[in-house]
Amino acid sequence: MKTKILFYLFIFLGVTLSAMAQDDASFEGEITYRNFENHNKVVLKFSKGMAYNGARNVKVLIKGYNMHIIDESLHMHTLLLPGEDKAIIFNDLLKKGQQFPFTEYVNNYLSSFSPEDHVVSGVTLSNTSTIKDTGETKEYKGQLCKIYKGQVIANNGGTTSDIELWVSSKYDIYKCYWYFVNGIQVPGIVLKWTYDTKGKVPLFGQMSSFVASELKTIEERVVTEEEMQVPSDYDITVSKSPFKVLKLYGSTTKYLKKNGMYPTQIESDVTYKIDEEWDF
């Protein structure tokens, strides 16, 4: 039961990792996003500080088939190295982290919005997705975006997510990028996306998360080898245990709060979101 709840939380929080990289796509560089996040009390309570209500800054570095996702707000890194069969989660303040086998990590935590079923601990979890190109286009940051919308019912009906993505085809991408959007198969870089996920955990009530992510910058550049490595002085434990990841988040939250660095402590402005445009 406890494992299921943990697993469920990871899915909810959209812990993002990498992908199977197998084509000749070519984007190499840095993408930054700013998230608006709003989670209900149940999610906040069980997430050990991973989830909070406010803004989150995320940087994505892509080099070849590898991807490095940096949650700048929590100082948490997710480094995906499919060629080495490694997925490493670490914190740059605590200088410690955890290493998973790549494929297992992808299966367990990166497929929550995938249209395909996936296997977790020998159990097949079915996903159904209605996400498709609406035929509508909108411009964002000077790029023309195709609008994708739909609903994903995941984990044998356990969660329902309403999703919208604004996708630009300006750059070619490796398929590994799909895992940044939790397995949604998009033909380009996502400039804006929202997911509104609801589910129910017996005994604990409804879990609900709304996240809206917007691209801030995109830069094609050479990503150095050092940027795709864990610094040598970091203490990395090899383990498949989700509880250890949760513990890492718990330690991170504790450290940030103690030092007045937790995102909700340092935000000077209230985080808001509007969907319409001002007339004046």
Place this chain on the structure above:
Amino acid sequence: MRVFYIILISFTSLVYLQAQNDSVFRYDRGSLYMMMIKHPNLAFNKEIEYVFGNIEKPDRFNDHYLGVKSVQFAEDQDQVKNIYSFIKQVQLGKRMVAKWFNRDKQTGGFDMELVKERGNYNATMIDVNIAKERIRGLSLLEDAGERLLSHTYLVVNDIYYVDKSNRWQVSKDWLNFATSLAEPWLPGGDTGTGTSENPLESSYNWLYGGLMDNIKGFRVKVTSYLFRLKWNDEIAQQFYSQLYTEAPDIDVDKVMKFNESKDLFTLEYVGKVENVSSKTSLFGVKTNEDLIKKVCARALDKNLADLQHSFADFRIKAPLVSLSPLKAYIGMKEDMNEESRYEVLEIQFDEQGKMRYKKVGVIKPVKGKIWDNRYMAAEEEVAEARFNGTEFQKVSGGDFYEGMLIREIK
């Protein structure tokens, strides 16, 4: 023939007088921008948001809509702080002023068309070319500031469904768990929606099972936060002299200064009211949309009325439309009851042409003659909905005439 001319002249005068009264009444409306705070994590959020976007705007205010109907905050523990921060970040005061002076997004130029329209100024009265510093009718600009701009309001409505099911559901989960009957991963309990613009059409939960259980008890809690645009002589002077520019001679420096101004136009918090919608009659309700609209519209009207009870400057005025009986087009929608009292105001103009009100009496509604003008009252087929206005009786004063304005006394 002579009789005909007398009738014609009397009729013409009456029409002129009525037109004047109507225009004075229009002139005296506050300008209101209504928004709502949405809560995607709560049940019926999409339905409520949809309904709010399609609800009729309060008809006794000028609509000062700025294009954004709803806002969502990441954290919702202190909404006054949230709204203040939002106002500051999006520079809402500046946008309100931009709307008042019909700012052209491309050129940055202003004009006085909306001020003229809402203030009922004619072209001669407000022959003001501020850009060329040929200001005539300065008192009218002051008047416009005092009567129009300083009565610009923002009402932010925090609306959410009053959900009584959650505790019961958790208890049920515990019971199921205890008896090993629980389905371990239950589908989400929300009103699942598709991609239709109208969530009330696309949600099959609303069309089939479970519908009536929810709908009969559908209630919302609405907290309405009232803010007012800060506008005084000092701000007006700065605006007209340093920022106002109009076509065809657009002053680029002034355009830039307006773009860069951050703190000149602000809103001040007036207060809030809070209500839970009362039990709603299902008479005349044919669809789920009808019901949600009815519940929300009435709750919003109730809050607007309560804001007027609480804050004198926000109170609306309505004209007397007949003398025998004394009658005005306000009623239960404005939360009128038998205890309500209204002052009767006569409009006077001073030497500078500025308008002033003089209280000339007090009236109260006649028992059993209060008009039910609430949303969908006619569909409920209640007798009071057919009154077409509330009848009043005099408490004090006298010599009332049609077109005099009435305003509620606290």
